[in-house]
Amino acid sequence: MSFETLGLAPFLLRALAEQGYETPTPIQEQAIPLALAGRDLMAGAQTGTGKTAAFGLPLLQHLGTHPQAVTRGPRRPRALVLTPTRELATQVHESLRDYSKYLRIPSATIYGGVGMGPQLDTLRRGVDLVIACPGRLIDHLERRSVDLSGIEVLVLDEADRMLDMGFLPSIKRILAKLPKQNRQTLLFSATFDDNIKLLAREFMHDPLEIQATPKNTVHENITHRVHPVDSARKRDLLLHLLAEDSREQTLVFAKTKHGSDKLALFLEKAGIQTAAIHGNKSQSQRLRALRDFKAGKVTVLVATDIAARGIDIDQLPKVINFDLPMVAEDYVHRIGRTGRNGSTGQAVSLVSQEDAKLLRAIVRLLDRDLEIKDVPGFVPQTPIRWGNSAPGRADLPGGERPPRRHDRRPHGEAPRRAHAGPRQHGAPRPGGSGNGRRAGGGGAGGQRSSQPRRAD
Structure with a gap:
């Protein structure tokens, strides 16, 4: 058509x-x-x-x-x-x-x-x-x-x-x-x-x-990844991930206005061009931050949920949830800013023990598996207690907990997955095969596909 x-x-x-x-x-x-x-x-x-x-x-x-x-x-x-x-x-x-x-x-x-x-x-x-x-x-x-x-x-x-x-x-x-x-x-x-x-x-x-789409669905060309981390080391892990490609434009979500400013200042001091946008910023400051981000003058934009409404950037390759949203539905709004117009996108979440309950709500809302992958050097001191009935239940029978630290899989083996919970035997996951759809981490973020451009 x-x-x-x-x-x-x-x-x-x-x-x-x-x-x-x-x-x-x-x-x-x-x-x-x-x-x-x-x-x-x-x-x-x-x-x-x-x-x-x-x-x-x-x-x-x-x-x-x-x-x-x-x-x-x-x-x-x-x-x-x-x-x-x-x-x-x-x-x-x-x-x-x-x-x-x-x-x-x-x-x-x-x-x-x-x-x-x-x-x-x-x-x-x-x-x-x-x-x-x-x-x-x-x-x-x-x-x-x-x-x-x-x-x-x-x-x-x-x-x-x-x-x-x-x-x-x-x-x-x-x-x-x-x-x-x-x-x-x-x-x-x-x-x-x-x-x-x-x-x-x-x-x-x-x-x-x-x-247009079923309630709380997300684009199929967005990959989802969860990195477990101690809350005290979240900022260092974020800096580590951003430093892997300092030129890649990334939208980072924080929970509070004050937290957004502190995080943006931390990244700036580390040498990453960063701007923050939230309700306490003046309109001219917010417009300037958006303009600089769209133009590539800053590579990281730290935002709260409300301030991020209306951010529309073509081919934004990555969204990072530094703080998980308190309301699971907001996860869909957040990651909807990547993977647009035929591009692939990545949605990365930094999850500590305090966030485990929020992650379970997100996974159940989406009804899909999310990849859980440890980052070498940032593995939590104490294994996160995901709970006994998904998500975080590794691919183990009977809803066993993920292996403790000394039993963790060697780096490079297949990652764990946060599960969407029990479903009827043989029922396929939405958008995938009967074996369950899983968001892999190998997407080439931000690359255009051959599909024609679409109106906003």
């Missing part, structure tokens, strides 16, 4: 072709024709599946082919995209600007952490499209500097993350300002929990539900 078969207008097809986009992703194949037909959609899509184009192309086609009704007063926005973070708002705006190369679509990005002045000036001049974070948009509504009564298309991007961040009251306040009739709503979310479905019932009209 090609973009030409989806019903897109020539001005969009021309822009896509010039950017090298040839083949739509599964979520684009499903969402674009339905959105062009005017249907409300609840779309299940992970980060990296091309969801921005899935909602952005129909939105732009609507704005480009349906003239705005003549009204008195200043120009009112016709389309609104709500995103959870500043970085994602900026990324969406850049993508839509590229897709609308042959259209004149005045637009504005609205988010906190920067002065109100430039945003006020842009809104006064009049825009068709607003990409906004809920908090700052509420500020503009209270100032009466934006009028949402003319919104024809509403997009909620990463709706699950907005609810996780506590934006539900703000979203409801914003929805109360939108027209109830003649409005199309497109909701994109990695998961559809009860809160998402309840919100959809309140403000959407007979929505169709589509799913």
Whole structure:
């Protein structure tokens, strides 16, 4: 299938072709024709599946082919995209600007952490499209500097993350300002929990539900590896792994803002070009860090979960979990930043005894084996107690624990695997054979495949 078969207008097809986009992703194949037909959609899509184009192309086609009704007063926005973070708002705006190369679509990005002045000036001049974070948009509504009564298309991007961040009251306040009739709503979310479905019932009209990939799945071209290590030696192990190829771009996840800064300073002192990005950084600092990382001026970006939303880097070869996420689903969001657009990617996790419970939750969520591999010189002083019922149960009968230190396999033999738990006899693992799929460690991270480029 090609973009030409989806019903897109020539001005969009021309822009896509010039950017090298040839083949739509599964979520684009499903969402674009339905959105062009005017249907409300609840779309299940992970980060990296091309969801921005899935909602952005129909939105732009609507704005480009349906003239705005003549009204008195200043120009009112016709389309609104709500995103959870500043970085994602900026990324969406850049993508839509590229897709609308042959259209004149005045637009504005609205988010906190920067002065109100430039945003006020842009809104006064009049825009068709607003990409906004809920908090700052509420500020503009209270100032009466934006009028949402003319919104024809509403997009909620990463709706699950907005609810996780506590934006539900703000979203409801914003929805109360939108027209109830003649409005199309497109909701994109990695998961559809009860809160998402309840919100959809309140403000959407007979929505169709589509799913690009099963819940909590990850790209098949991402390899997963776990390195056991004592917590006190995590930083040294991270430095060891990064030093193996100091030119390889790597996104490192830390648990806290303070921890991100300390880790970035440690790596900088060791001679690795590093930047940190988290909620305490100013918007200009965050944008500069992202810009330098994308340009290759820094090779390591240390980030917290929330700040990493919207990081979109083509061919990012490796993600390292210095700290495992407290919520297993966030593992999927984290590693979704590698292995994009046909590239291979690596997801590496540094796991201490304190992290064993978190790793078990991740493995059970993914329902797949993760490779466990000791790094010579960093083997934990005390073997990690993975538990008796997967994960960390080595390939041994009866759920035995991995061998203690003096019994460990010599370096170079087949690594252990963290298991996804018991399953019915003979049932194949998702995406693999009946013997179980295992994420091997031999991928050539970041190399492009022969597949054509896909729209974000």
